Amino acid sequence: MTDIPTPAAASARADSVHVAPAPAQRALALHRDLTRVWRNDRGLWGQITAVNHTTLGLRFMGTALVFFAIGGILSMLIRAQLATHQGAFLDTALYNQIFTMHGSIMMFLFAIPMLEGLGIWLLPKLLGTRDMAFPRLTALGYWCYLFGGLIMLTALLFGVAPHDGWFMYTPLSDATHSPGINADVWLLGVTFVEISAVAAAVEITVTILRQRAPGMKLTEMPLFAWYMLGTSAMMLVGFPPLIAGSVLLELERAFGWPFFDPTRGGDPLLWQHLFWLFGHPEVYIIFLPAAGVMSMIIPVMCRTTILGYGAIVAAILALVFLSFGLWVHHMFTVGIPHMALAFFSAASVLVAVPTAVQVFAWIGTMWKGHPQLHLPMYHICGFFLTFVMGGLTGVMLAIVPFNWQAHDTAFVTAHLHYVLIGGFVFPMMAAATYWLPLITGKARIRGVGEAAFWVILLGFHGTFFIMHLTGLMGMPRRIDVYPDNPEWVWLNLTSSIFSFVLTIGFAMFVLDLILQATLGQRTRRDPWDAPTLDWAMPVPSPSYNFASLPISRHLGQSARDAVLSLARGEGALAGAARGRRELLVTSVGVARPHHVAILPGNTALPLYLSASIGVFVLMMLAGQYRLAALALVPVGALIWVWARGMAPAGDLRAVEVAPNLNLPVHHCAQHSLARTGLAAVLVADGTLFVSLLFGVAFLSVVTPATPPPAAGADTVTSLVGLGVIGIALVLAALVGRLNTRSAAALGLGANLLALAALLWLAFSQMDDPTAHARDALRAAVAGYVGLHMLVAAAMAAFVLDQFRRGEITPQTQGALGAWQMWQHFTTAVALLAALVLIAQVGVS
């Protein structure tokens, strides 16, 4: 080990992607050292404090499977009710709760967490690293998911579950039409769960961009990583509009701010826009990881390489972007102008092209290879049959006249189940059967899995193919009873019967997994002869994944050839000689070694933080808004403690990564993982801000709304207030670059001054936000900016504290870089918000 380098010197040190192999060591000694450092603590407490990606990825997937079962039971209740035309199995109120919860559970508590879990579990193994970028964030995401899901389930048990559909349309969900807490459960519960989605998106993005094995270029990484990179980018941009919409709707319900109330200048269509800005990309967020699974498994099952790697990456890129241009096709019947219908119809048809490119690439791969009909391949065939049919009915629904006819009928229900079960569930079953040996170390028992596949296929198509016909014959969705039309009655009964067959199939699938995990024989390493790094490790996979991290020479080898070399420590960062969790951080493009990140160990902090957020959510649900505000105090305190855990401490000397390659630890490096992570957070945050501005523009321009009352603000006073805020924030952004203690103190003061000026403006100049949507949106934008000022002030205070403790030195930057980034962002959004609000006054 060498002395502590400055960040600039550290950046200049590694100039090649080629890392020399280290001399071989005793594999068992490395294994023992690494296990001691990376394993979870023992017992139940050990499970609570676990931050390891393997544990948490599996836990995400296991929990998602439980929610899938619950959602499936709810679907059984729905089909039991619809089996006959005047079903008395459920009353209307309960039926509404059940179909709402079925959709919400399957989307928010099954599909998204399942794909997050798969990404968290698989990506580090596939990319040749030991963990995700931010292990505590992984754990926080899991606890938020669990607690949010439990809140929603508890509401169902007590009969106060959401009952307005998984899309929560206003005015059905406003305080007048949904007076209980049912809608609040959805708005707060789903937003709570979405913390985990955004957290996962941030760390998946950072892990793929910065933690690939040295020499694994972006253009050569496994396709699953490309799919997950596209997915995480979509999550960063796709979830904020829903979060913005949920916050606005909750503000309307709790405090009467009328964003969606047309009698006070609001518009229910604003909710639909914000919801579907999330809701349609959501379909691709779910599909892309599943397509990534297909691209990984098909070449292995066909003993060949993937056909059209470049074309598939281009198709992913096209899907990521185009999927954000489709949202209005869910709103074709609400009275959108014809030209806009044409924009979105064309985009909806166009998106079939990159989808088809992938399907043809997979078929071509099978054509050039030698397909072997192992169990994963069964599910891949199920995917082709089902998803292609769903895709074709999707093209039908993209055509406006057909959409008008089929809208809100059972045809759409059939279409979406073909897309989601075909495009997600079948690939996930293929993934489970493919990677289970890596999880359990066991080989599967033949028979049950194959039978389960056929039962599922039969049950699925028997249920949903028929539903196309029911829909084309005019039967609406989401109704609990229907007229005694002979053409509907038999089709519904048939769908209900087959839905039970489908459930039996899923039960058999789970039984197959359990049999393998419990009774299966021990499997050999890399049982599929796969070429990728996920199999270049012992089975079941150890907590640290690789005894030494793969380097360029391992990337060209098969997994079977690489595994022994890696186990003997011939890669980078062999063992755990320093007794801490270390991994290698590389550059974005060509994966050049950059520095060594030291990861935190096991901790219960994520549990405490998510529990304190949960208390805030529960206070909001109970209508105890003052207590809810109070509940944010421990949240802030725990975030401070969390950040303290990232402070420079311990041995900061450079680490010998490989022969002749010493790299700094992350405290002494520029462009750390935290910096990349914060950039990802700001992308999501910026999208949230743009969503609010979209609301301002929509209500200011498009909606023929009730005219707002005359503004009570004094123009000169308001401009002076805005001027003070602007000058203070620009000053804070400028002094942040000075890297001195006094600059941090000045930054803190400037942020507090800006915040005080904003509060003064809010209480003296802004109109009552309950009077009109215009004023409500201004208050919401002001609140957004104010919150950012508060965080900026807290970060400046944190930096000041780090100066006091001597943690910021020429070698270590501490939280200075993070504060600077946040401060610049805050200043930019504040200035932009001021300009937009001034322009809005002009338009009004």
Add this chain to the structure above:
Amino acid sequence: MRWLALLISGPMLWAFLFSLIYALHGWACAGGSGPEGLDGGARMLLIGVWVLGLIAFIPLLRLAPSGQERHQRLPRMAVWIGLAATIVTLFPVTVITSC
């Protein structure tokens, strides 16, 4: 990072043009154009933005690297994706006038 920026530049330009033209269309329709269609000025504005947008792809195509290596082909394909999406999804400005 520059490579990644180049990779997403074409689709980003499409996203920008799509949002801008959709917003301008909404603004024009709200500004008094009746259900029978946009008035001449608004329609020409939309067509003008679309054509300017298409022209803006030319420098992107020139910036895209030549060559047949994967890292060279991908940014080029991405610009073409953006251009094709701009043509297909926004051509309605030329043929459909109704608000």
